[in-house]
Structures are given as C-alpha cells and as structure tokens.
Amino acid sequence: EVQLVESGGGLVQPGGSLRLSCAASGFTFNSYWMHWVRQTPGKGLVWVSRINSDGSSTSYADSVKGRFTISRDNAKNTLYLQMNSLRVEDTAVYYCARGRDGYNKVIDVWGQGTTVTVSS
Amino acid sequence: DIQMTQSPSTLSASVGDRVTITCRASQSISDWLAWYQQKPGKAPKLLIYKASSLESGVPSRFSGSGSGTEFTLTISSLQPDDFATYYCQQYNSYGTFGGGTKVEIK
Secondary structure, X not given: XXXXXXXXXXXXXXXXXXXXXXXXXXXXXXXXXXXXXEEOOOOOEEEEEEEOOOOOOEEEOOOOOOOEEEEEEOOOOEEEEEEOXXXXXHOEEEEEEEEEOOEXXXXXXXXXXXXXXXXX | OOOEEEEOOEXXXXXXXXXXXXXXXXXXXXXXXEEEEXXXXXXXXXXXXXXXXXXXXXXXXXXXXXXXXXXXXXEOOOOHHHOOEEEEEEOOOOOOEOOOEEEEEO
C-alpha cells in the first residue's frame, strides 16, 4: 500500500524553527517528485514546495521562499521540510504529497497531514 | 503569480443533479489543470489532471473540460458520496489552488 506519514508538527513561537518529516512506503520513492502543501483550518489549500526525484531541483511558493527548505533522503525514503523564521500565518496542516508519474506537478497521493501552530 | 478563481464558492444540489464548477486562471495555463475532491478531516483526492484526463479509479460521472483560462468540472449525476469541497489547481507555474467550491445537500 502506498503510504505517506508526516511527523514533526507542533507548537512553536514566532521566529522559531521546525523540521517536518515524511516517511514514504509502498512505492519506489526515488522515482517520484514530492511536494508539501498546507491548509489553514477552515480555509483552502496552498502549495508550498516541491522537489524532483533526485533532489537536484526545488521550487517554493513566494510566501515561504528564503525561509523554508525542502530536501529528501532517498536512502531513507524520507522527505523533509525545514521551516525557519516561522510566522503566525504559517499555522496550518502540512501535507506531504507525491507527484503523479508522468505529470510530476500533479499530486496523486497525500499523507494525513501534520499540524503546525505558530503562536506566542 | 497565477491566480485561480473558482465559482461558485458554495453550491446546493440534490442527488441526481448535474453539477458544474468553474475555475478561471488569471493568465493562460494551457491545459495544465487538475481537480481534487476533499472531505472534512481528510486529505484531498485527485479526480482530473491535464484538464480532462480522469484519474484511475474515479467514477466516470466526473469530467473536466477547458483550456487557456477557463475550465469546468462536471458531475453528471450527483451521488451521496460526492458532497464535498472541490479544488482546482494550476500547475503551469508552481501550483496555485483555487479557493474551493463546497457542494452541499439542498
């Protein structure tokens, strides 16, 4: 079974840092692009970042550029999101997601999400 | 940045109704558009990609059309399992989502 399991969410003060992890299983992780998408409670979806299959290329939404870093460890089948200089508006559920085979920027598998709360 | 505008934001319908949701892009995105369904407390589910390609396992009552800046998602005969929120997403440049359309029971 294809599965993505996020961890690392929690409560952090403004200006703080947090690292999210996403453990992948049930598919050949090193063949797929991966994404992070967030969702504010009661609000819509916001694409955050993506990384290609070998980790050599990354992209970020303007709202997180320079503060967040996406990375992956293909030997460990794990995706990461390092979040620095966190702001109250970064509070959201963060989803790890897989890019669809052949259409890498389309998301075909999602994790269950991990909640990040930025508050003093 | 490309902005995606969905309409309506809420739609009330009955089982068996034909439902159409519109998504407009602020600039041309060719057919680089996907549609997702999300139910409360759950992650989204991919329905349509490349504007009109049905994802494997998705019922054929779902269809997508459009290109350029205007797109539609149609549910030909609404079923009880279809009451949910639907999002479009452009992937021509990064991956902007629309604001969502909640399909509720009339």
